Amino acid sequence: MHERLSFHIKRDSVLHRLNPLTKLVLTLALIFLAFTFPWYWMPHLLILIAVIPLSLLGKVFREFWLTALKLILPAAGFLFLMQAFFQPIGTDVIFKFYFLDITSESLMFAFKNAMRVFVMVSAFTLFLLTTHPSELMSDLTRRGLPGQFAYVIISTLQIIPQMQAKAQTIISAQRSRGLDTESTFFKRAGSVLPLVGPLVFGSLVEVEERAIAIEARGFTSKHAKTSLHEIPDSDFDKILRWILFALIVFSIGLNLWLS
Amino acid sequence: MLHVSLFKRNIMNINIKDLRFAYPTGLEALKGINLAIDSGEQVAIVGQNGAGKTTLVRHFNGLLKPASGSVSIGDWDTTKYSVAKLASRVGYVFQNPDEQLFSRDVLTEVSFGPRNLGYEKTKVDELVKRALALTELSEKTGTNPYDLSPTWRKMVALASIIAMDTPIVIFDEPTTGQDAMNVARIANVIAVLKREGKTVITITHDIDFCAENFERVIALADGRVLLDGPAREVLGEEETLAQTYVEPPQLTRLGKKLGLKEIVTTQEEFIKAVVQD
Ligand SMILES: Nc1ncnc2c1ncn2[C@@H]1O[C@H](COP(=O)(O)OP(=O)(O)OP(=O)(O)O)[C@@H](O)[C@H]1O
Ligand SMILES: [Mg+2]
Numbered sequence: 087m088h089e090r091l092s093f094h095i096k097r098d099s100v101l102h103r104l105n106p107l108t109k110l111v112l113t114l115a116l117i118f119l120a121f122t123f124p125w126y127w128m129p130h131l132l133i134l135i136a137v138i139p140l141s142l143l144g145k146v147f148r149e150f151w152l153t154a155l156k157l158i159l160p161a162a163g164f165l166f167l168m169q170a171f172f173q174p175i176g177t178d179v180i181f182k183f184y185f186l187d188i189t190s191e192s193l194m195f196a197f198k199n200a201m202r203v204f205v206m207v208s209a210f211t212l213f214l215l216t217t218h219p220s221e222l223m224s225d226l227t228r229r230g231l232p233g234q235f236a237y238v239i240i241s242t243l244q245i246i247p248q249m250q251a252k253a254q255t256i257i258s259a260q261r262s263r264g265l266d267t268e269s270t271f272f273k274r275a276g277s278v279l280p281l282v283g284p285l286v287f288g289s290l291v292e293v294e295e296r297a298i299a300i301e302a303r304g305f306t307s308k309h310a311k312t313s314l315h316e317i318p319d320s321d322f323d324k325i326l327r328w329i330l331f332a333l334i335v336f337s338i339g340l341n342l343w344l345s
Numbered sequence: 346m347l348h349v350s351l352f353k354r355n356i357m358n359i360n361i362k363d364l365r366f367a368y369p370t371g372l373e374a375l376k377g378i379n380l381a382i383d384s385g386e387q388v389a390i391v392g393q394n395g396a397g398k399t400t401l402v403r404h405f406n407g408l409l410k411p412a413s414g415s416v417s418i419g420d421w422d423t424t425k426y427s428v429a430k431l432a433s434r435v436g437y438v439f440q441n442p443d444e445q446l447f448s449r450d451v452l453t454e455v456s457f458g459p460r461n462l463g464y465e466k467t468k469v470d471e472l473v474k475r476a477l478a479l480t481e482l483s484e485k486t487g488t489n490p491y492d493l494s495p496t497w498r499k500m501v502a503l504a505s506i507i508a509m510d511t512p513i514v515i516f517d518e519p520t521t522g523q524d525a526m527n528v529a530r531i532a533n534v535i536a537v538l539k540r541e542g543k544t545v546i547t548i549t550h551d552i553d554f555c556a557e558n559f560e561r562v563i564a565l566a567d568g569r570v571l572l573d574g575p576a577r578e579v580l581g582e583e584e585t586l587a588q589t590y591v592e593p594p595q596l597t598r599l600g601k602k603l604g605l606k607e608i609v610t611t612q613e614e615f616i617k618a619v620v621q622d
Contacts, residue, residue, distance in 0.1 A: 259445045262406055263509065264432035264461030284447030291491060 093214040101144030101212075105323040106222040107229065108330075113213040115330040120205040122341040126194075129201035137208045144216045150208075153215075158207045162200040169196035219243050225317045233305060249289065256284050356419040357384040357434065357512045357544065359405060363414035366400060374400040376568035377414070382546065384512065387539055389555040389576070390548045392565035393590040398548045399440055401565065402515050405546070406435040418513065433462050436506035440517035440548075442490075442498040451477075451493075451501055452486040458509040476508035479534055496527045503534060513544040520551045532558055556580055556594040556610040564589055581608035 096102075101109070116136055120129040141150040169192065171183075176191025223236040260280060261267055304311070359382040366375040374397045382388055390398050403409040404416045407428040416423045418434050436458070439445035448454035455476055459469045477483045480500040485493065490501050499519065506514060519531045528551075535558055538545050549555050555562060555576070562579040564572040566589035572579045580586070580593045583601075592598070600609040605622060609615045 255444050256447050258408055258428075259439065259447060260457075261428035262408060262432055262437050262439075262445075263458035263505065264429050265457075266427065266429040266461070280447075283449070287449070288447070 093211070094218045095146055095149055095215050096218075097145045097216075099143060099145040099216070101140060101146075101216045103318065104216075104326075105317065105319045106217050106225045107319075108323045108327050109213050109217050110222070111327045111330045113209040115334050116209040117206045118334045119337050120202045123337045124341050124344050126198060129198060129205045132205050133201070133208070137205065137212070140212055144212060146212070146215045150212060150215060153211055154204075154208060158204055158211070161207070162204045165203055166196045166200035169199055221315075221317060224313055224315060225319075228313065228317070237300075237305075249285065252288060253281060253285055256281055256288070358382065358419065359513065359544070360417045361404075361414070362416075364401075364404065364411050364416060365413045366404065366409060367412055368400075374568055375404075378568075378570055380563065380570065380573070382544060384544055385539075385542050386544055386561060387535070387559045388544075388546045388561045388563060389559035390546065390563045390565060391550070391552065391555060391589070391591050392571070396565040396589055397568040398565055399517055400568075402437065402517060402546065402548060405431075405513070405515060406437045407431040408437070429461070432458070432509065432511070434511055435513045435515065436509045436511040437515045438502050438506045438517060438519065440521075442495070442502040445502050445505070446490045446498065448490065450487050450489055451482055451504075454490055454501055455482075455505045455508050458505055462509060464510075472508045472510050476504040479507060479537060480504040481530060496523050499523060500527070500530070503531070507534065507538070511543075513546070514538055516545070516547040516549075518548050518550065520549060520554050528554060552580070552591060553594045553596075556597070564591060577608050577610050577614075580610050 104112075116132060120132055141147045144150075170188055171186045171192075173192040173195055175195065176189030178190045179187045180190055180193070181188040219240060223231075223240055227233055227236045257267060265280065359380070361378050361380040364375055364378040365373070367373040378401060390401070392398055400409065404411060404423065405418065407423045407426060407430075410424050418431060421431070421434070423431060446454055448457060452473070456469060456473045459472045464472065474483075477486065480503050482497070482500055482504055485497070490498055493501065499522075503516070503519065516531075516535075520528045523531065532554070535545055535547065547555075547559065559576055561574065562572070562576045563570060564579060564586060571589055572582055572585055580597055583593050583598075586593060593601075594610055596612065596615045597608060597610055600607075600615060600618060603619070603622075605615075605618045607614070607618050609618050
């Protein structure tokens with residue numbers, strides 16, 4: 087079985103060993119601080135003192151920055167340009183482009199928002215890189231999240247890679263029986279049709295089988311379940327969560343108080 | 346007519362030279378395979394789980410392409426032809442029928458292959474009818490393959506390939522999990538294909554089935570050819586076969602224990618040897 091069902095990279099690091107809930111709170115704390123803390127340089131500071139060190143601490147520095155360069159930076163860059171051009175604030179025009187004015191205020195504003203988004207997406211990426219989804223879900227269900235909820239989330243996360251694998255299998259079977267799927271564009275487009283039926287039908291059959299399988303393991307049982315897989319939750323985790331929670335509250339409070 | 350069919354037979358040889366293959370995971374599944382299989386041969390491939398049997402035969406119909414070395418089917422190098430093209434020469438019955446079947450009913454499933462190969466309508470109907478009769482599925486044409494038992498699903502998988510009427514037919518573990526009745530049906534299918542002059546290559550863990558139905562046996566171990574030769578010779582090599590966790594057939598072992606001079610693999614041979622002693 088291939089581990090392609092999530093971003094997760096299996097490594098042994100301090101960040102990997104943290105309780106999943108702690109990491110979730112950490113992610114939320116980073117996002118709330120970036121968006122609500124009433125100080126211009128907060129998102130930038132967070133990148134320096136949190137995002138970079140965390141990527142090192144989680145031993146995912148390389149993978150994280152590869153994703154960042156390919157995905158997050160272009161998105162943040164696009165946001166920056168849009169806001170710099172179309173934000174009608176400020177009077178100090180530093181650049182004119184036909185009817186578009188760029189003021190130093192709009193530039194500052196755009197830069198801050200781009201950085202905020204960068205922090206938000208980075209925080210989530212780091213979280214996904216260092217947390218296995220099923221670990222997160224079993225921890226959350228243990229804490230009282232309804233099992234049906236966890237099931238919906240997990241199966242949504244897995245549906246795309248599963249469908250891809252299934253489609254690949256069907257295509258192999260059909261090509262082995264002479265269905266031309268690779269020569270011309272028309273043949274390629276035409277060969278999508280015979281794929282749709284089996285894919286949908288096969289997936290429905292699978293859903294039924296899975297429903298029977300999980301029911302056989304007492305999925306809807308009302309009793310508390312014992313998990314074979316122990317997820318560590320140390321005192322350090324608990325303290326860290328409270329500190330992060332306090333930081334979130336403080337940041338929101340400060341924001342409201344100043345406005 | 347005679348020399349036409351001879352010509353056709355000659356060009357459908359399978360030639361494998363220094364074939365190496367590694368999966369994206371980095372695992373080298375084939376480590377330099379050299380084989381030649383003539384038209385009309387009945388070949389069994391044996392070897393432990395993970396020896397590379399499936400990986401090898403998936404190269405014959407082009408589902409996998411060599412990392413180095415070459416595989417040719419007749420005058421076609423598999424790297425130069427699409428899987429769809431190669432399907433006119435090589436029919437491959439998947440190890441797992443669930444990975445092979447996708448149609449709503451047995452009839453559609455079995456006619457999918459011959460229709461793609463561009464035979465005329467009457468020819469398609471005839472091939473499908475014959476394949477269904479051979480696999481004893483004629484009564485079940487309207488059934489959804491998913492509603493059949495695994496043993497019958499396997500027969501549908503067989504029929505859907507036989508109906509393509511390819512000169513080379515590959516079965517990947519056809520008898521695994523089948524009851525005695527179905528094993529006999531499958532043996533019958535192989536015998537009919539043999540009579541029609543087709544090349545039949547079968548992967549199997551069922552060594553008695555192998556002894557009874559095949560003239561040539563190839564033993565794979567860890568991505569290499571361990572043994573290759575007439576069934577009687579290969580199945581007698583008890584020590585070498587043990588390297589790939591294959592035991593000689595029951596009768597061969599019994600014959601050895603009894604101290605028979607010759608190596609026997611089938612009932613007739615056994616009885617003959619015992620009478621002679
Ligand atoms: N899709 C794949 N990706 C990565 N490795 C694979 C894949 N398919 C097979 N392998 C590996 O390649 C090796 C050879 O596999 P193969 O399926 O050819 O063995 P086999 O001889 O057919 O075994 P079996 O008797 O179990 O069917 C095994 O170690 C297997 O784990
Ligand atoms: Mg196999």
